[in-house]
Amino acid sequence: MSKIVLLTGFEPFGGESVNPSWEAANRLDGEPLVGAVVAARRLPCVFGEALSVLRGEMAALRPALVVAVGQAGGRPELSLERVAINVDDARIADNAGRRPIDRPVVPGGPAAYFSSLPIKAQAAALRAAGIPAAVSQSAGTFVCNHVFYGLMHALAGAPARGGFIHIPYLPEQAAAHPGAPSMSLDMIVAGLRLALETALTATEDIVETGGATH
Amino acid sequence: MSKIVLLTGFEPFGGESVNPSWEAANRLDGEPLVGAVVAARRLPCVFGEALSVLRGEMAALRPALVVAVGQAGGRPELSLERVAINVDDARIADNAGRRPIDRPVVPGGPAAYFSSLPIKAQAAALRAAGIPAAVSQSAGTFVCNHVFYGLMHALAGAPARGGFIHIPYLPEQAAAHPGAPSMSLDMIVAGLRLALETALTATEDIVETGGATH
Amino acid sequence: MSKIVLLTGFEPFGGESVNPSWEAANRLDGEPLVGAVVAARRLPCVFGEALSVLRGEMAALRPALVVAVGQAGGRPELSLERVAINVDDARIADNAGRRPIDRPVVPGGPAAYFSSLPIKAQAAALRAAGIPAAVSQSAGTFVCNHVFYGLMHALAGAPARGGFIHIPYLPEQAAAHPGAPSMSLDMIVAGLRLALETALTATEDIVETGGATH
Amino acid sequence: MSKIVLLTGFEPFGGESVNPSWEAANRLDGEPLVGAVVAARRLPCVFGEALSVLRGEMAALRPALVVAVGQAGGRPELSLERVAINVDDARIADNAGRRPIDRPVVPGGPAAYFSSLPIKAQAAALRAAGIPAAVSQSAGTFVCNHVFYGLMHALAGAPARGGFIHIPYLPEQAAAHPGAPSMSLDMIVAGLRLALETALTATEDIVETGGATH
Numbered sequence: 001m002s003k004i005v006l007l008t009g010f011e012p013f014g015g016e017s018v019n020p021s022w023e024a025a026n027r028l029d030g031e032p033l034v035g036a037v038v039a040a041r042r043l044p045c046v047f048g049e050a051l052s053v054l055r056g057e058m059a060a061l062r063p064a065l066v067v068a069v070g071q072a073g074g075r076p077e078l079s080l081e082r083v084a085i086n087v088d089d090a091r092i093a094d095n096a097g098r099r100p101i102d103r104p105v106v107p108g109g110p111a112a113y114f115s116s117l118p119i120k121a122q123a124a125a126l127r128a129a130g131i132p133a134a135v136s137q138s139a140g141t142f143v144c145n146h147v148f149y150g151l152m153h154a155l156a157g158a159p160a161r162g163g164f165i166h167i168p169y170l171p172e173q174a175a176a177h178p179g180a181p182s183m184s185l186d187m188i189v190a191g192l193r194l195a196l197e198t199a200l201t202a203t204e205d206i207v208e209t210g211g212a213t214h
Numbered sequence: 215m216s217k218i219v220l221l222t223g224f225e226p227f228g229g230e231s232v233n234p235s236w237e238a239a240n241r242l243d244g245e246p247l248v249g250a251v252v253a254a255r256r257l258p259c260v261f262g263e264a265l266s267v268l269r270g271e272m273a274a275l276r277p278a279l280v281v282a283v284g285q286a287g288g289r290p291e292l293s294l295e296r297v298a299i300n301v302d303d304a305r306i307a308d309n310a311g312r313r314p315i316d317r318p319v320v321p322g323g324p325a326a327y328f329s330s331l332p333i334k335a336q337a338a339a340l341r342a343a344g345i346p347a348a349v350s351q352s353a354g355t356f357v358c359n360h361v362f363y364g365l366m367h368a369l370a371g372a373p374a375r376g377g378f379i380h381i382p383y384l385p386e387q388a389a390a391h392p393g394a395p396s397m398s399l400d401m402i403v404a405g406l407r408l409a410l411e412t413a414l415t416a417t418e419d420i421v422e423t424g425g426a427t428h
Numbered sequence: 429m430s431k432i433v434l435l436t437g438f439e440p441f442g443g444e445s446v447n448p449s450w451e452a453a454n455r456l457d458g459e460p461l462v463g464a465v466v467a468a469r470r471l472p473c474v475f476g477e478a479l480s481v482l483r484g485e486m487a488a489l490r491p492a493l494v495v496a497v498g499q500a501g502g503r504p505e506l507s508l509e510r511v512a513i514n515v516d517d518a519r520i521a522d523n524a525g526r527r528p529i530d531r532p533v534v535p536g537g538p539a540a541y542f543s544s545l546p547i548k549a550q551a552a553a554l555r556a557a558g559i560p561a562a563v564s565q566s567a568g569t570f571v572c573n574h575v576f577y578g579l580m581h582a583l584a585g586a587p588a589r590g591g592f593i594h595i596p597y598l599p600e601q602a603a604a605h606p607g608a609p610s611m612s613l614d615m616i617v618a619g620l621r622l623a624l625e626t627a628l629t630a631t632e633d634i635v636e637t638g639g640a641t642h
Numbered sequence: 643m644s645k646i647v648l649l650t651g652f653e654p655f656g657g658e659s660v661n662p663s664w665e666a667a668n669r670l671d672g673e674p675l676v677g678a679v680v681a682a683r684r685l686p687c688v689f690g691e692a693l694s695v696l697r698g699e700m701a702a703l704r705p706a707l708v709v710a711v712g713q714a715g716g717r718p719e720l721s722l723e724r725v726a727i728n729v730d731d732a733r734i735a736d737n738a739g740r741r742p743i744d745r746p747v748v749p750g751g752p753a754a755y756f757s758s759l760p761i762k763a764q765a766a767a768l769r770a771a772g773i774p775a776a777v778s779q780s781a782g783t784f785v786c787n788h789v790f791y792g793l794m795h796a797l798a799g800a801p802a803r804g805g806f807i808h809i810p811y812l813p814e815q816a817a818a819h820p821g822a823p824s825m826s827l828d829m830i831v832a833g834l835r836l837a838l839e840t841a842l843t844a845t846e847d848i849v850e851t852g853g854a855t856h
Binding site: 228284285286287288289293296297299301302303304305306313315316324325326327328334351352353354355356358380419421422423424425426427428 | 442498499500501502503507510511513515516517518519520527529530538539540541542548565566567568569570572594633635636637638639640641642
């Protein structure tokens with residue numbers, strides 16, 4: 001039986017009518033990948049609720065790999081997130097109108113979790129394939145970081161690996177946001193597929209800088 | 215007999231192995247467009263020489279519309295250039311090693327020419343089609359502006375119309391320039407086709423702001 | 429009798445309660461500078477009216493040098509503007525509620541005028557003095573460019589020289605615009621003084637690139 | 643006897659001849675602040691060594707408050723850092739030529755520590771005083787984050803509080819980095835003084851968003 005790769009995207013938020021994270025994840029649903037198969041699921045863009053749905057799917061699917069994907073409007077490339085922090089601090093309201101400020105994702109949880117994806121190998125593989133990609137030092141403090149933190153908390157001590165990838169606007173979204181960069185859905189899908197394959201085949205990460213001086 | 219649309223792109227420069235302007239223009243070569251047909255030509259990225267080649271092609275083809283296209287690495291969208299200025303000021307050397315500073319493109323020529331393309335209608339049509347686009351107030355002072363100015367100088371008083379469109383890096387270029395936005399070749403090609411069609415069909419430009427406060 | 433240097437700043441616009449261009453110009457009012465004296469005047473941020481006031485002051489003062497200064501919120505340095513273009517295209521309303529789109533500053537005027545300030549020498553002198561400065565290829569299409577164009581049109585053929593300098597937000601303005609750079613009023617004043625002195629003493633501009641590839 | 647506030651800055655790095663963090667900290671050395679007095683110390687920009695010096699000073703001075711300050715060239719405002727992560731990933735070499743990649747600051751330490759400064763109250767106080775300031779979600783992965791993490795690790799369980807503040811280039815540095823924002827030394831010093839006073843007087847932080855959507 002194939003291993004399951006759980007790949008999540010979000011519903012639209014922030015006034016957008018589409019969320020590229022779900023558009024892309026959905027395109028990979030059912031896809032076979034190096035001895036695994038992708039199960040795509042859509043998460044609500046709501047604090048708390050997003051994690052309930054994620055945990056439910058993890059319990060049901062028992063995935064070997066979990067990658068959550070979210071839209072990062074304004075970023076030009078695929079962002080391999082390095083670290084999730086234990087804080088919710090919402091600059092805008094989520095889809096249920098909630099705006100937590102400086103509340104822990106998991107009360108009593110550790111300050112942060114590192115991704116257990118091979119983010120350097122993923123960034124290198126993506127760039128080698130001509131797909132703009134970078135390691136990111138912050139997934140923000142909104143629902144994306146919330147899901148990323150909750151995911152890593154759920155995986156703590158478990159053999160399954162997981163992490164978070166931020167993706168740019170689609171071109172049709174950027175057309176309404178002057179100055180915003182974008183990436184085609186085809187390339188986002190190809191990039192996510194390659195990132196998943198790299199995670200499934202890499203035994204350990206490579207040593208290559210993805211740091212920031214500040 | 216069909217009208218000719220002369221569409222130029224540039225050879226690679228600045229250490230790149232590809233120039234998306236020529237990749238895109240070449241893909242449209244021979245394409246029929248609302249009673250016209252596209253003739254794509256490649257220009258050297260060399261001050262002076264680029265204009266010689268352009269003028270030669272204009273003399274040979276007698277185009278009704280001339281659109282020059284150039285790479286603007288770092289810009290996220292298709293840029294409809296508003297104005298060409300009579301100055302060469304090269305921050306880097308061109309492909310022949312020339313680096314003119316504060317020299318006129320055409321000695322004795324006017325300070326500037328405005329594009330005679332319907333740039334507002336083009337920007338609106340592109341955005342309506344989901345393609346990121348914006349009016350730009352400056353084409354820089356390198357070979358792109360040089361060709362744009364020389365083109366408009368050559369067209370002055372003639373019935374043919376012309377202008378300049380800057381385009382982003384391709385994704386494979388941006389993959390080597392961390393933080394740089396990009397656009398897929400398919401979308402660039404679709405955008406240029408739509409911009410040409412708009413130029414061929416618009417009888418006059420629309421009134422819609424494309425300005426900058428500074 | 430000393431030569432007159434007419435230095436203009438603008439009244440606040442765009443929701444700001446202060447305009448650093450007038451704050452800085454006003455601080456230099458009456459200041460003696462290499463055989464000249466500064467006369468500072470405040471212009472309304474209104475299309476048309478701003479130029480009427482400017483022309484009136486030029487007729488009254490008969491200045492040997494005219495430098496108009498304007499706020500460029502978001503820019504980090506003093507911007508020596510290279511070229512003024514003959515177009516008004518207002519993204520926001522001016523202080524009289526006017527929002528011209530694609531109208532000429534001067535009907536029948538040339539497409540553009542170049543600054544007659546030694547902008548390369550000014551940029552070099554400022555940087556040598558530790559003041560961030562750069563040549564800019566576009567003064568936008570709002571009231572700043574409007575005044576710059578109208579100024580250069582008025583000076584055409586006259587012995588007096590003129591140009592335009594854009595300046596950053598003050599820190600107290602930037603404190604309300606997250607992510608916006610700023611410059612202290614003291615440094616803006618010192619920078620403008622040095623730029624004026626350079627204009628008064630430079631017999632010709634230096635040859636040093638201040639160009640942009642796009 | 644007054645409480646001690648230990649305020650550290652760094653020596654220059656990355657080719658700069660000055661580091662504004664030390665220039666500013668040094669200006670506050672010995673300054674009395676709401677029942678406390680500032681002791682300024684300079685840290686080497688060297689992984690490991692910087693923390694040795696810091697720990698030595700903490701042991702000697704037994705400060706009630708420790709604020710480390712570092713240069714963040716390219717940022718326009720004072721950055722109140724929220725979180726330090728347990729990773730060194732050097733994009734450039736430190737002043738001893740070391741370039742660790744993906745090594746823990748403290749082997750076996752937690753993934754991250756949150757600042758124990760009232761960062762929201764500090765950001766609000768600074769902005770109210772007209773000083774550009776923002777909460778930052780990442781202090782990078784270079785020596786600044788290294789010192790920030792090591793500091794918070796040393797303070798864990800202790801009554802003293804601590805944190806990290808990133809500051810912009812000085813104008814004279816920005817003059818050599820086209821496009822880079824800057825802040826005057828006077829304003830940096832005033833901002834640090836206000837941030838320290840806020841930390842000394844705030845009993846708890848305020849609830850005000852300082853989050854990022856991504």
